[in-house]
Amino acid sequence: MRSAKDFFAPLAVGAPAPVREVPARPSRAIHFFDPSNPKMAAKVPDMVGTVDVLLGNLEDAVKADKKVEAREGLVRIGQDVDFGPTQLWTRINSLDSPWALDDLTTLVPAIGHKLDVVMVPKVQGAEDIHYVDRLLAQLEAKAGLERPILVHAILETARGVANVEEICGASPRMQGLSLGPADLAADRRMKTTRVGGGHPGYLVRQDPPKGEDGTAQIEAQRATYQQDLWHYTVARMVDACAAHGIYPYYGPFGDITDVVACEDQFRNAFLLGCVGTWSLHPKQIAIANRVFSPSVEDIRHARRVVAAMGDGTGAVMLDGKMEDDASLKQCLVMVDLAEQLAAVDPELKKQYDAIDAEPQGA
Numbered sequence: 055m056r057s058a059k060d061f062f063a064p065l066a067v068g069a070p071a072p073v074r075e076v077p078a079r080p081s082r083a084i085h086f087f088d089p090s091n092p093k094m095a096a097k098v099p100d101m102v103g104t105v106d107v108l109l110g111n112l113e114d115a116v117k118a119d120k121k122v123e124a125r126e127g128l129v130r131i132g133q134d135v136d137f138g139p140t141q142l143w144t145r146i147n148s149l150d151s152p153w154a155l156d157d158l159t160t161l162v163p164a165i166g167h168k169l170d171v172v173m174v175p176k177v178q179g180a181e182d183i184h185y186v187d188r189l190l191a192q193l194e195a196k197a198g199l200e201r202p203i204l205v206h207a208i209l210e211t212a213r214g215v216a217n218v219e220e221i222c223g224a225s226p227r228m229q230g231l232s233l234g235p236a237d238l239a240a241d242r243r244m245k246t247t248r249v250g251g252g253h254p255g256y257l258v259r260q261d262p263p264k265g266e267d268g269t270a271q272i273e274a275q276r277a278t279y280q281q282d283l284w285h286y287t288v289a290r291m292v293d294a295c296a297a298h299g300i301y302p303y304y305g306p307f308g309d310i311t312d313v314v315a316c317e318d319q320f321r322n323a324f325l326l327g328c329v330g331t332w333s334l335h336p337k338q339i340a341i342a343n344r345v346f347s348p349s350v351e352d353i354r355h356a357r358r359v360v361a362a363m364g365d366g367t368g369a370v371m372l373d374g375k376m377e378d379d380a381s382l383k384q385c386l387v388m389v390d391l392a393e394q395l396a397a398v399d400p401e402l403k404k405q406y407d408a409i410d411a412e413p414q415g416a
């Protein structure tokens with residue numbers, strides 16, 4: 055077992071010191087692109103500044119015979135593009151694949167100074183993070199990097215979900231977790247065939263009405279309510295991440311055309327505590343940015359609670375509702391997030407600033 059004192063020592067001589075706190079950088083949408091796809095790759099420079107994270111995907115969705123091209127394409131993009139305020143992430147191939155080692159040993163020396171986060175798929179337990187942690191430290195030391203590259207794990211196996219807390223706490227590099235609903239469904243032997251989202255068969259049904267003789271009318275028309283297949287896993291992720299000071303994200307929503315259900319799924323994750331999600335197609339970026347930014351109404355209310363609560367203790371009535379220390383803390387989560395987002399999103403800043411100009415009592 056590592057001593058707590060060793061935890062923040064670099065894992066290789068000359069590697070940068072691990073971070074003590076994971077920076078809270080806006081990451082509402084992690085936008086996936088395939089660096090081996092010339093059309094997608096060509097769009098990357100123009101996407102800088104329009105999305106919080108651009109992620110060069112090397113794993114699933116990249117054809118096996120394009121793996122090297124994708125890796126080399128990402129190196130070129132990383133070297134040529136000025137990412138400004140936008141973070142650059144990559145998803146490497148899974149650790150049991152023939153490509154993962156070359157992914158890391160190629161990317162870190164070539165573009166490690168620009169890579170913010172390495173996403174590791176199909177993480178099963180702390181041992182996977184320990185492997186990547188040490189290897190990254192060795193490569194960072196060799197490349198003379200001055201800041202550590204952070205690690206993000208995708209939960210997409212039953213074992214990964216069972217080990218979620220130890221994964222989050224496996225290294226100071228751990229930045230966050232995403233849900234991998236497609237692989238997770240397969241690994242769990244769920245009977246779904248989709249990439250994230252709901253299923254019409256996963257529902258609860260209203261109780262049957264009673265007939266005149268008091269018997270239940272089983273065949274009567276009854277409302278059904280579709281349930282969220284991913285609630286359990288996302289909730290576990292949120293708790294594990296919060297307990298370890300790192301960030302939870304939803305993941306992919308594969309029905310690109312159903313922008314309405316996509317928005318609902320993203321909003322569930324936002325309300326439950328996730329800080330962002332994935333975008334697989336340019337049209338999902340706007341959805342994610344909208345959903346993962348607190349609404350003007352929420353910020354207006356949150357600021358009123360902050361003002362009404364003075365030194366932050368006690369209880370007050372606002373619009374007929376009780377506000378106290380704990381509701382204030384929730385409002386502060388919103389206000390802090392709004393400030394972070396306003397710093398990178400001028401349109402959002404304008405909307406939040408306009409609240410201050412509203413007449414009192416509006």
Ligand SMILES: CC(C)(COP(=O)(O)OP(=O)(O)OC[C@H]1O[C@@H](n2cnc3c(N)ncnc32)[C@H](O)[C@@H]1OP(=O)(O)O)[C@@H](O)C(=O)NCCC(=O)NCCSC(=O)C[C@](C)(O)C(=O)O
Pocket residue numbers: 085086087088093094095097111114115208210233234235236237238249250305306310333334335336
């Ligand atoms: C869905 C697809 C095939 C539709 O691609 P398309 O070309 O058919 O769509 P389109 O609507 O015709 O595209 C319009 C334009 O946008 C471009 N475009 C389209 N997508 C992008 C993009 N992402 N970034 C930048 N540009 C993009 C596309 O090239 C085209 O350019 P054009 O106007 O010049 O012709 C395509 O969007 C795509 O391949 N997206 C990424 C898919 C991906 O990364 N999947 C892996 C993540 S999900 C996953 O791995 C699961 C998980 C977690 O592991 C687990 O649950 O287990």
Ligand SMILES: [Mg+2]
Pocket residue numbers: 114175210234236237
């Ligand atoms: Mg997967």
